[in-house]
Amino acid sequence: MGYKKGKNGEFAAIIFVLAQFVAVWGVAAVGVNSLVALNILWIPKFGIAGAAWASTVSYTISFLGSLFFYCRLSGNRWMKVLLPQRSDWAVYWHTEMVLGRWAKAKLRVLL
Structure with missing residues (x-):
């Protein structure tokens, strides 16, 4: 996604950045509010297990919201974001290899 350059381009860029800002904070707000609401509902009934489930559900909601907006704003498909691609394996x-060399060097110093 992009925006036009020129006289109206600056305005379009500001709107684009504001949309990203609202999306990020909106997802965070939904995640926090769902956590608080589920804790209020589930802790009295289920105790610490309710708190754990409330955290799990609210983090899942936050993850799915973040994934949705990332895919919308970046143009990437969700399968490409979640599953490792062939080019990722080289990284x-x-x-x-780098970590292996580093660990080997540290072991030499220790031994």
């Missing part, structure tokens, strides 16, 4: 492999 994982390189990270594993």
Whole structure:
């Protein structure tokens, strides 16, 4: 997604940034409000298990809302965001090699 440059382009850019801001804070507000409401409902009835379930449900709501707005604003499909892509494996492999070398160097110092 983008915006036009020119006289009206600055206004469009401001609106685009404000929409992102509202989306992020809206998802956060829904997550916090659902956590408080579910805690009020479930803690008296289920105790600590109710608190755990309330946290799980509210974090899931926040995750799904964040995923929805990210996909809408970025243009990425949700399957591409959630599942590792072929190009990701090269990054994982390189990270594993770097961490392996680092761990080997630390073990040499310790031993």
